Amino acid sequence: MTGNSPASEVVLEVADLTVGFPSDDGLVQAVRGVSYGVRRGEVLGIVGESGAGKSVTSLAVMGLLPRSAQVSGSVRFRGRQLLGAADAELNTVRGRNISMIFQDPMTSLNPVYSIGFQVAEAIRAHHSVSKAAARNRAAELLELVHIPNPRQRLDSYPHELSGGMRQRVVIAIAMANDPDVIIADEPTTALDVTVQAQIMESLQTAQQETGAAMVLITHDLGVIAGQADRVLVMYAGKLVEVGTAEDVFYTPRMPYTVGLLGSVPRLDRPGTRLISIPGAPPSVLHLPAGCPFAPRCPLVVARCTEKEPVLEPTTGPEHLAACHRSAALVGAAPGDVFDASASAVVESGRDA
Amino acid sequence: MPETPSGASTATTTAAAPGVPTSTGVPPPERKPTVVERSQFQLVLRRFRQHRLAVAGLVVLILLVLLAYVGSAVWKYKFGAFTPDESAPPSFEHPFGTDSTGKDQFAQVLRGTQISLQIAVLVAFFSTLVGTVWGAVAGYFGGLTDTIMMRVTDLVLTLPLIAVAALLGHSVGGTWWLISLVIAGLYWAYVSRVARGVVLSLREKEFVEAARALGASDARIIARHLVPNALDAIIVNATVLVAVAILLETALSYLGFGVTVPDTSLGLLVSESQTALTTRPWLFYFPGLFIILIALSINFIGDGLRDALDPRQPRARQ
Numbered sequence: 121m122t123g124n125s126p127a128s129e130v131v132l133e134v135a136d137l138t139v140g141f142p143s144d145d146g147l148v149q150a151v152r153g154v155s156y157g158v159r160r161g162e163v164l165g166i167v168g169e170s171g172a173g174k175s176v177t178s179l180a181v182m183g184l185l186p187r188s189a190q191v192s193g194s195v196r197f198r199g200r201q202l203l204g205a206a207d208a209e210l211n212t213v214r215g216r217n218i219s220m221i222f223q224d225p226m227t228s229l230n231p232v233y234s235i236g237f238q239v240a241e242a243i244r245a246h247h248s249v250s251k252a253a254a255r256n257r258a259a260e261l262l263e264l265v266h267i268p269n270p271r272q273r274l275d276s277y278p279h280e281l282s283g284g285m286r287q288r289v290v291i292a293i294a295m296a297n298d299p300d301v302i303i304a305d306e307p308t309t310a311l312d313v314t315v316q317a318q319i320m321e322s323l324q325t326a327q328q329e330t331g332a333a334m335v336l337i338t339h340d341l342g343v344i345a346g347q348a349d350r351v352l353v354m355y356a357g358k359l360v361e362v363g364t365a366e367d368v369f370y371t372p373r374m375p376y377t378v379g380l381l382g383s384v385p386r387l388d389r390p391g392t393r394l395i396s397i398p399g400a401p402p403s404v405l406h407l408p409a410g411c412p413f414a415p416r417c418p419l420v421v422a423r424c425t426e427k428e429p430v431l432e433p434t435t436g437p438e439h440l441a442a443c444h445r446s447a448a449l450v451g452a453a454p455g456d457v458f459d460a461s462a463s464a465v466v467e468s469g470r471d472a
Numbered sequence: 473m474p475e476t477p478s479g480a481s482t483a484t485t486t487a488a489a490p491g492v493p494t495s496t497g498v499p500p501p502e503r504k505p506t507v508v509e510r511s512q513f514q515l516v517l518r519r520f521r522q523h524r525l526a527v528a529g530l531v532v533l534i535l536l537v538l539l540a541y542v543g544s545a546v547w548k549y550k551f552g553a554f555t556p557d558e559s560a561p562p563s564f565e566h567p568f569g570t571d572s573t574g575k576d577q578f579a580q581v582l583r584g585t586q587i588s589l590q591i592a593v594l595v596a597f598f599s600t601l602v603g604t605v606w607g608a609v610a611g612y613f614g615g616l617t618d619t620i621m622m623r624v625t626d627l628v629l630t631l632p633l634i635a636v637a638a639l640l641g642h643s644v645g646g647t648w649w650l651i652s653l654v655i656a657g658l659y660w661a662y663v664s665r666v667a668r669g670v671v672l673s674l675r676e677k678e679f680v681e682a683a684r685a686l687g688a689s690d691a692r693i694i695a696r697h698l699v700p701n702a703l704d705a706i707i708v709n710a711t712v713l714v715a716v717a718i719l720l721e722t723a724l725s726y727l728g729f730g731v732t733v734p735d736t737s738l739g740l741l742v743s744e745s746q747t748a749l750t751t752r753p754w755l756f757y758f759p760g761l762f763i764i765l766i767a768l769s770i771n772f773i774g775d776g777l778r779d780a781l782d783p784r785q786p787r788a789r790q
Contacts, residue, residue, distance in 0.1 A: 215686030
């Protein structure tokens with residue numbers, strides 16, 4: 121997929137990943153054939169609304185899905201197959217080569233240990249260093265993520281810190297072993313807006329300090345815009361648009377992406393009406409034939425409900441979109457595509 | 473406290489009466505903090521101290537332990553020794569009286585307290601150890617492992633406690649530590665249920681997933697993440713278990729299947745003295761009183777610990 125870069129540069133490669141969860145009503149297809157690669161030092165953003173399969177994709181990479189999940193495809197870390205590997209083998213990669221930052225810092229730290237102990241533990245889990253050395257390194261890491269008075273804070277317990285501070289501790293733990301890939305699963309979602317920027321800054325420090333590739337999962341396009349080199353847009357378990365941040369933000373070629381962009385309030389364009397995408401994501405239990413976005417799409421044509429589109433190059437070889445109507449989006453603003461149909465839905469809602 | 477409108481005067485009032493929050497944003501210079509930081513241990517200790525009955529229970533228990541071990545060493549009559557006074561009522565010479573063979577009941581009760589306490593502590597230790605590991609493993613892995621392990625637990629729980637303990641206790645023959653192992657072999661199942669319940673909810677917490685994402689093995693997650701978080705429930709349970717074990721040992725010895733002569737325990741003393749209830753009541757009442765004192769004080773301590781270790785309680789500043 122990332123054709124023009126040498127294969128050795130790609131640290132994490134996911135190919136045709138499919139995840140299903142058996143339920144009483146049938147197989148829930150949470151992820152349907154996702155492929156991507158992350159290069160060293162690159163920040164890859166994955167956006168999509170709740171239930172699009174963003175988190176499941178990253179959990180599958182870490183091998184942390186429940187045992188009931190049916191997973192197929194391949195996940196390669198530096199050419200090494202991780203999917204289906206034994207837990208003991210995965211444990212040498214987890215935390216050492218690939219580390220993960222979870223959504224809620226309130227619960228992702230163990231409440232009974234001091235934070236210094238927890239950072240030191242992460243180091244000692246993969247390196248044989250003395251306790252004192254690990255503690256020193258822990259203090260350095262806390263300083264890197266901008267925790268004031270790191271030496272004193274080593275003996276604090278998680279409940280004594282604010283949410284933002286805790287998430288910084290989690291980031292420090294994630295970078296403790298100098299990983300090659302950091303997966304951040306909605307790192308700012310559980311936090312106050314005012315600390316989000318600080319956390320993103322800490323994440324950036326972590327990424328630059330370790331030189332790691334970062335997979336940044338979020339539903340907040342503003343977070344992605346400032347950080348990501350490349351962006352994947354997910355919808356109903358599939359990638360619907362792939363490209364560099366500029367491609368996706370300035371020349372989106374999939375109506376869903378256009379809708380997402382149009383729903384973000386922007387200070388540089390005051391007076392523009394925010395648009396909403398009518399309807400709700402389809403049930404991944406009984407997906408309709410054709411494009412999963414078709415029922416909500418203002419540009420829908422007969423072909424959309426018959427054949428599911430595949431990712432195809434649009435503005436450039438690296439900018440892919442899965443849409444039959446991508447040509448219709450050239451030069452269109454979000455308001456042009458969505459406004460009429462959105463107000464129509466509001467109208468019909470009033471009537472009911 | 474009347475409200476003072478001006479900021480400056482509020483600051484001075486506050487300095488005079490600590491604890492009243494100031495409405496000014498800028499604290500006066502060189503001001504000592506009114507509320508100092510407290511460590512976890514200090515918080516627990518503080519909450520425990522606020523539970524008066526628990527503190528009283530702890531004091532009584534410490535006194536009983538001192539009496540049983542130090543007291544029996546310095547008391548003029550040794551356990552099992554015969555004195556010339558037979559069937560003497562309580563006096564300064566014999567605080568708890570003597571029995572019909574002239575043995576000093578005070579020395580007997582102190583020895584009985586020692587044995588009963590040793591059995592109880594050993595029972596609490598072993599059943600907590602086995603039960604915690606068993607329950608944590610079952611709860612963590614879930615599925616078939618959990619089903620099989622918990623059915624074994626259920627089986628142990630359905631055994632009629634006294635009957636089985638009596639049978640096993642009789643066959644190991646009167647040694648105090650063997651009897652404690654028998655009782656522990658029946659009580660661990662209760663602990664494992666508690667441990668499993670706590671672990672079941674803990675294992676869904678994000679920090680467990682975070683530990684797994686850091687490459688922690690199953691054994692490590694159980695030992696370093698789940699059990700320490702379940703410790704408060706387990707400690708409280710172990711405390712109460714001490715009291716329960718004392719009562720079961722008493723019952724066993726009373727029935728003649730526990731500790732046997734020449735050694736003694738509180739239960740055995742009660743049992744030996746029951747025929748003397750009308751003629752020499754002191755022989756019966758003093759060991760009984762000790763049983764009640766021990767069981768009651770430990771239960772109060774358990775109560776206090778439960779309150780002190782419960783992190784959901786507000787972090788009191790009073």
